Amino acid sequence: MKQLGIALTMLAVVAAAFLVGSSFRKAEHILNTARTGVAHENQVDFRRYTLDKTVVSPFEPVSAPAQFRDAAFFEGHLYLCGP
Numbered sequence: 001m002k003q004l005g006i007a008l009t010m011l012a013v014v015a016a017a018f019l020v021g022s023s024f025r026k027a028e029h030i031l032n033t034a035r036t037g038v039a040h041e042n043q044v045d046f047r048r049y050t051l052d053k054t055v056v057s058p059f060e061p062v063s064a065p066a067q068f069r070d071a072a073f074f075e076g077h078l079y080l081c082g083p
Contacts, residue, residue: 069082
């Protein structure tokens with residue numbers, strides 16, 4: 001009878017340790033997910049497209065500093081244009 005009590009007590013201790021360990025593991029997973037989300041929060045996806053210069057013009061281009069003259073949102077994307 002005494003052995004049964006000891007076995008039940010040990011079983012309860014093992015079950016409690018399992019539940020505590022499982023809770024810590026779940027909390028660690030949630031914290032890692034939050035860290036990843038915060039790290040990617042300030043990043044902006046950026047794509048650069050260069051247009052082909054197929055138009056032949058009698059005028060010679062003048063070099064100008066890179067200045068953005070206009071910006072517009074279209075279908076969830078930000079488009080910038082300049083000289």
